[in-house]
Amino acid sequence: MRREIGYWHREGRELFYYLEFEPQTAQFFLTCEHRPPGAEMSVRRVPLSEARGERYYEDALLIIKEELFRDYRI
Secondary structure: OOOEEEEEEOOOOEEEEEEEEEOOOOOEEEEEEEEEOOOEEEEEEEEEEHHHOOOOHHHHHHHHHHHHHHOOOO
């Protein structure tokens, strides 16, 4: 599962940030896809437990907290 949490663009260089969840391991990841002009895309994927200080880390935590404590009715 993946949710876009950020986007950065400057002079043709694009960075897409995602919060990802792997159900098989029950682990969250902060993923950054870097798309520079004229070059191949690269992906950096960091476990959320090790991503403190990374761009959009706080946003990822906020999304998890909001969803975790949402008032669901069963």
